[in-house]
Amino acid sequence: MEHSALRAEFVAAIGADAVLDDPVSLRSYECDGLTGFRVVPEFVLLPTDTAQVAAAVAICARHTVPFVARGAGTCLSGGSLPVAEGVVISLQKLRSVLEIDVENRRAVVQPGVTNLDVSKAVAEYGLYFAPDPSSQQVCTIGGNVAENSGGAHCLKYGFTVHHIHEVQVVLPDGAVTTLGAPSPHQPGYDLLGAFVGSEGTLGIVTRITVKLLATPTAVRTLVADFPSVEQAGDTVTGMIASGIVPAAVEMMDALALEAVEASVQAGYSLDTAAALLVELDGPPAEVATQFAEIEQLCKDNGTTKLVIAPTPEARAAMWKGRKAAFAAVGRISPNYFVQDGVVPRTRLAEALVRISEMADEAGLRVANVFHAGDGNLHPLVLYSEQAGEHDRAEHLSTAIAELCVDLGGSLSGEHGIGTDKACSMPRQYSDVDLATMTLLRKAFDPDEICNPGKLLPTPRLCGDRPGPHRAHPLEAAGIIERI
Amino acid sequence: MEHSALRAEFVAAIGADAVLDDPVSLRSYECDGLTGFRVVPEFVLLPTDTAQVAAAVAICARHTVPFVARGAGTCLSGGSLPVAEGVVISLQKLRSVLEIDVENRRAVVQPGVTNLDVSKAVAEYGLYFAPDPSSQQVCTIGGNVAENSGGAHCLKYGFTVHHIHEVQVVLPDGAVTTLGAPSPHQPGYDLLGAFVGSEGTLGIVTRITVKLLATPTAVRTLVADFPSVEQAGDTVTGMIASGIVPAAVEMMDALALEAVEASVQAGYSLDTAAALLVELDGPPAEVATQFAEIEQLCKDNGTTKLVIAPTPEARAAMWKGRKAAFAAVGRISPNYFVQDGVVPRTRLAEALVRISEMADEAGLRVANVFHAGDGNLHPLVLYSEQAGEHDRAEHLSTAIAELCVDLGGSLSGEHGIGTDKACSMPRQYSDVDLATMTLLRKAFDPDEICNPGKLLPTPRLCGDRPGPHRAHPLEAAGIIERI
Secondary structure, eight states: OOHHHHHHHHHHHHOGGGEEOSHHHHHTTSOOSSTTEEOOOSEEEOOOSHHHHHHHHHHHHHTTOOEEEESSOOOTTSTTOOOTTOEEEEOTTOOOEEEEETTTTEEEEOTTSBHHHHHHHHGGGTEEOOOOOTTTTTOBHHHHHHHTOOOTTHHHHOOGGGGEEEEEEEOTTSOEEEEEOSSSOOSSOOHHHHHTTSTTSSOEEEEEEEEOEEOOSEEEEEEEEESSHHHHHHHHHHHHHTTOOOSEEEEEEHHHHHHHHHHHOOOOOSSOSEEEEEEEEESHHHHHHHHHHHHHHHHHTTOSEEEEOOSHHHHHHHHHHHHTHHHHGGGTOSEEEEOOEEOOGGGHHHHHHHHHHHHHHHTOEEEEEEEGGGTEEOEEEEEOSSTTHHHHHHHHHHHHHHHHHHTTOBSOSSSOOTTTSGGGHHHHSOHHHHHHHHHHHHHHOTTOOBSTTSSSOOHHHHTTOOSSOOOOHHHHTTSSEEO | OOHHHHHHHHHHHHOGGGEEOSHHHHHTTSOOSSTTEEOOOSEEEOOOSHHHHHHHHHHHHHHTOOEEEESSOOOTTSTTOOOTTOEEEEOTTOOOEEEEETTTTEEEEOTTSBHHHHHHHHGGGTEEOOOOOTTTTTOBHHHHHHHTOOOTTHHHHOOGGGGEEEEEEEOTTSOEEEEEOSSSOOOSOOHHHHHTTSTTSSOEEEEEEEEOEEOOSEEEEEEEEESSHHHHHHHHHHHHHTTOOOSEEEEEEHHHHHHHHHHHOOOOOSSOSEEEEEEEEESHHHHHHHHHHHHHHHHHTTOSEEEEOOSHHHHHHHHHHHHTHHHHGGGTOSEEEEOOEEOOGGGHHHHHHHHHHHHHHHTOEEEEEEEGGGTEEOEEEEEOSSTTHHHHHHHHHHHHHHHHHHTTOBSOSSSOOTTTSGGGHHHHSOHHHHHHHHHHHHHHOTTOOBSTTSSSOOHHHHTTOOSSOOOOHHHHTTSSEEO
16 A cells, blocks of 8 residues: 555544654664564554554554554564564553552553553552563563563562453454453453463553552562582472472573673672572561571582572662673673573473583573573573674574473573564474464454564465574565664 | 264274264263253264374364263353264263373373362372362363363462463364473463363363472361351451462351251351351461461451361361252252352452342342352352242343343353353453454354354354343254253
8 A cells, every 4th residue: 555545544543643654763663672683664653542553453454554563662582573564553652550459459551551660550559560571660561461471570470461350452453352351260262361472463452450469578588609500400499399489589600690790780709600599478487487498408409608688778689680681791792692491490400501512512602591490591692793603693592492492391481482483483383283373363363464474483484494593584584684 | 964974984983882872872961060951962972082082073074063072061051061963072081190290290181080080199299280179079170171160279279271281182173283381481372271261162172281289288277157248258358458368268158058067067057147168278387377367357257156177077077068068959949050150359248138139039049159269159049840930040040140240240250151151141241352252263163063052152042132031042042952
């Protein structure tokens, strides 16, 4: 369809101020948190409510124009990367907390509200929203729903899907529906579960009823150093086997600790092979008992130093280090790929040894920062501008994700598949599994206009190239450009 | 298709012994736990493994013959009621525990294993399967998956969907796929969530990887009597507001207590308006502290008698009364309808008062037994053979379910929609909501051969009769016969 005619329809539906198509404005939407790729869209729309989102989507549907919903654009797998000659529907103007229901412990929010702002809005009632991705200060609830975001505390509290009662959704044809229900159980297909984590391919969420938890009455946090990652890993296995479910168990290796200290001075040790950050929360009596057990477990597994946060400020410093780890790696390497895979907890040590061998073979450094309790690895593959390093690093990063699958784990723990790993999906899923997912996709979006090219592999994007290393699908198809 | 030709195909695929079509055998499959309705199928098949289930389904698909999967047939909403001129695929021969993985706390079981047998198989390792429907001695895991079964302990532990890692499914075209994954998070559409609770309309589950929990180290149980249901209800609200999540909070009213005592002599009081059965489990220190708080809350709300189970045997007796309650009602009434609806916890007292008024208006007795912590009501509407009582009772039961929706709750908490409530679904869901669910149904089962007539309303079944009381859909369509 001709640009000006499409523009006129958008302007009539949502107003001229809400329709951007000048090159400078478009450029600010050309990439997301997946480094290295950019696509300039044809339009960026800034609707202000559900009716405007629905109107914009209905226009796209009528003319078979692809569209991509976007919150803060922090997605690490390219889930919010625009589509060329497509429309970006930004949800930044839908950022109100609409309702707080203290008695039933829930809040109704718009998708553009940031994760942390939900917790801030309800803090005065002693409540909070549990999922806590490291980007929580900037990432939006709508994006959390799209990606089924986790965070350091999802070991105990689960992922976003466990904290959503109901969503209002604009379907790819522009119809508005509600998935889920306010009561704990509802009949019919649980399309809320299928929608959460669908990476923007089934529609656009425009209102979210989140579940709130009571702020724990007691929280205790420690950092324990270990002379080897195996010993740290055995400590984690021991905790889980003893029946304790900590609020969080994070592991960092020597290179990650070095990067964090170079950046934020969290007080981590620089002379240790690995450190565990362990947090317990709950009723004081329970926390005290279990914390003693965990201290003993750390000692039994040869911890060389164990620091318990004496104050809330010290606790915040411990977390600041962990949450800043990805960014901190920039201090020790000009470039890096962030990987995200899951291995069964019992194969953690094996995975780390194999990653280390693979890094040596590739002549590259890998820093490991991860949610150890979940087996959710975040290897950071470091590389310089030196010829060939970028490609070797990308190859290694992909090989690590596929190693996770081969060990009985998963291609992604919480960052999503997006554009980044769509072509690796056949490594984890059978043809029938993928065909079954495609049934759902096509039922919701027969013309594939809703965030196309993300999540599911297609012959057009992935071709039939075998093996672990494939050219980036969108790049191979000439849709995106390498920076 | 002609009976003998279809029979020959089934026999060739799964053997003559596994194909039943004599009238006597067929009669034993004519109804399920939804009293009052029966349908004789054309065939009953008894496959022994996934390949045979897939072969049987493929034959049905090729000839567009409707089929219904069946476990123990305990469904209370007619979800496993056969379809006339259709096939029942019984999963009774798939009843092995295939694998127990203690380290990762999971087991792989076939669908015909009973709920309790899963827990029995892993008890020696200190593990158990948390969902505990009252029928757990006989109901099967496959049925639990189909209905997303709950139970008394789902307040703390959630429904079946929260305890399943992965299912192997035969799709309505006979293809075999896997939904979910062994690791805690997996990319792609969460079709596991959509499948669990789909009431047999999306395919047949043939293998289930269940999550196991560690048996709690401490359990304490009490029964507290109250002079009014409001005071019992306020006690429940007080517990939840204080941040305590008991393992179970069950309420019974005077009529339910009378029925239980007439049947199993659980030691409940007969001179009280309501009783709460409260159970706490977890680490001993936590249980002791919270149990004291709950005792105090009961006293603050005017409990007249509070009995703490002194021994495991006494605890078992308390539970035996509660779990036998539905059957026990047979002691005080020749017939009754079991209803299942959810109201927001904060509107529990209001719902009970209104149900009592509605019962008075109808000149009928209603016994209330329910999961109070969840707001999941199970009103039992009693009726005799007296002319007109059956219809008045059915009308009242339906009106109670729709009252739950009007109070902001749900048509069903755990018994499902099945044939029983399909025509009430528009009361809870908008046209777009139902159309969205139908998208999924049609994507999986375009010919609607997989458990047709269940869960979703159709014009053929429901017509356009307005109002809360509709003739039973399958009866109105001449498909089932009133006993």
